[in-house]
Amino acid sequence: MPKPNIVFLLMDHQAFYGHGEMAGGPKIQRPNFDKLASEGVEFTRAYTCCPLCAPARRSMLNGLFPHKHGELTNFSFREFKYETYLEKLAEEGYKNYYFGKWHAGPGTALDHKCEGFCYPDYNNPYTKHEYKKYLEKNNLPHFQVRIKHNFMDSESTMWKNLNIKVVEGELHKIEGAAMNEHCTGVMTTPKETHEAFFLANLACDKLKEIAESGGEEPFHLRVDFWGPHQPYYATQEFIDLYPPETIPEHPNFRDDLKSKPKIYKSEYNYPLHKTGRIIIPNPLPWSIWQEVCAINYAQQSLIDEAAGLIFKTLDELGLSDNTFVIWTTDHGDGLASHGGHFDKDSYMPEEIVRIPMAVRYPGVVPSGQKSKKLVSNLDIAPTFLNLAGTSFAHPIDGRDFLPIITNKDATWEDDLMCETQGHYSVHLGRLIITDRYKYIMNERDMDELYDIQEDPFELNNLINKEKYAEILADMKSRLKKWRKRTSDTMTIREVRKDRVRFIRENADKTTLVNLG
DSSP, X not given: OOXXXXXXXXXXXXXXXXXXXXXXXXXXXXXXXHHHHHTSEEETTEEOSSSSHHHHHHHHHHSOOHHHHSOOSTTOOOXXXXXXXHHHHHHTTOEEEEEEOOOSSSSOGGGSSEEEEOOSSSOOGGGSHHHHHHHHHTTOOOOOEEXXXXXXXXXXXXXXHHTOOOOTTSEEOOOSSSOOOSEEEEESSOGGXXXXXXXXXXXXXXXXXXXXXXXXXXXXXXXXXXXTSSSEEEOHHHHTTSOGGGSOOOXXXXXXXXXXXXXXXXXXXXXXXXXXXEOXXXXXXXXXXXXXXXXXXXXHHHHHHHHHHHHHHHHXXXXXXXXXXXXXXXXXXXXXXXXXXXXXXXXXXXXXXXEOEEEEOTTTSOSSEEEOOOEEGGGHHHHHHHHHTOOOSSOOSOOOOHHHHHOTTOOOOSOEEEEEEESSSEEXXXXXXXXXXXXXXXXXXXXXXXXXXXXXXOOOOOTTOGGGHHHHHHHHHHHHHHHHHTTOOOOHXXXXXXXXXXXXXXXXXXXXGGGO
C-alpha cells in the first residue's frame, strides 16, 4: 500500500470546553468537523501540551515538551535545535505544503522543507500580496468589519507600540503587522474575504494542481487558520445562528477566585482589569458577554464552512481514500471563564487546555468512534512519522496514537501531562490529569486539585481537603514520574532567566508575538 497523504488542519485558540452546549447553551455548529469525526474518530479527551501558541506549535513539530525544545513562551525565539516532522516527511519523499500562520519560533515553515503561504512570527494575512491577488481573482472587496466590542485600552503602552487602533461602532481594516486586535466585529464584506476562506482557497488550488500533475509522490498539506483566535470577526449570517439571549451564563463566570492561585487574577484587557488584576465582580454585564460569545461561536462556524471546501475538493479529486486527515487546535480560550476573562494567561482550566481533535483515515481507522483516551497534540508528529514509515532521530515525549484508533485492545497510558512557563505573567505550572482527577502544581503559588467528573467547571479546589489526601498523593506521584521521564527539571528561576535573555536580545526590536 502506498504511503498515505496527510492533511493537517489547525485552528488557533479555540473555545471548546465549557462553552456552548457544555454550559447548557447552543451547540457550536461545526458540521464539517462533525462529519470528519463521524467518518473516523473524535478524541473527546484531547489536551494541549502547553496552553500557549508558540510553545505548543513547536511541540507539534518535533514531539517534545517546551521545556526540552526551548520555545518556552510566545516570545522566546529559540533557534530550532531538533528536526521537525516536516524535514522527516521530506526525507521519505513527501511534498510538504503549508498555508497559514506560523508562530512557532524563528523563520517560517518555508525554512523546513515546505512551500506555500507562510510569513514570520504571528503576522497578518490581510496585508499580503497573495491575499490581494485572491481578492482580484474572485472579484472580492478587501476585508472590513464594523467593530462591536473593544477590549483594548487606547492609552496602553502595549497597544500604542503595536499601532493597533479600533473604535466601537466604526469600520475597521486590519492593516497592522499582526492580526491580533482584542475585539469583536461584524464583517461588512462577504464571508469569502475572511482569512479562513483565503487559506482554504490556496489549499484547494494546490490539491487541484497535485491531482492534475498525476505525481505519485505522497503529499502533506497543512492549513493553519488564524482564527478563531481573537479578534472574533464573522458575517451576520453566522452570527444569526447564535441569538445572544440563548447563551446562558457560563457556570464559572462569577467565580470569585478565592480558592484559586494568584495567576487566575491576571488580566490586561479593558475594562476588565485594574493594574493587571481582574476586577471581581466582572465590570461587564453578562448581556455583553453573550454578544461576545455569539461572535466567537459564529467565527468558529465560518471557519468550519471554509475548511469544508478542502474536504469537498479532496472528494472531488478522488484523493480522500488514501489520505489521513487530522483537525485540531493548538490550545483553548479563557473567554468568559473564571471571573470573566478575555484571552488567556498562565492558568490551566479545562477551557484553555482541553481541545477538539478528530481523525479520518478510510479503510484503516474505523468510522464512528468516540475515544476517551487521553491524547495530546504532542502526539501528532510521531503519528505522522509512523504513517510515513519513519521516526525522529531524537528521543521524543509524544506517542503515536494510531494503535488506539485501529485496535480496540491496544494499551494506552491513563494519565497525561501539560505544562506552562507563563505568558503575560512569569509562571511555572505543571498539570497531570486522569479520567477523573486533575492536579496542577503552581510553583510559588497555590496548587489545585479538581474532580472534573463532579465539578467540570472547576469551582471547588480540593487541594486542602483531607478527604482527598490519598488522591492528591497519587496525582503528585504521577506528575513526578512524568517529569522524570521527560527530563523536566525546569524551575521558575530558569523561566525568569529566559525572559531576561529575550529582553536583552530584543531591546531595540518591536515584537509581535507577545500578544499571541
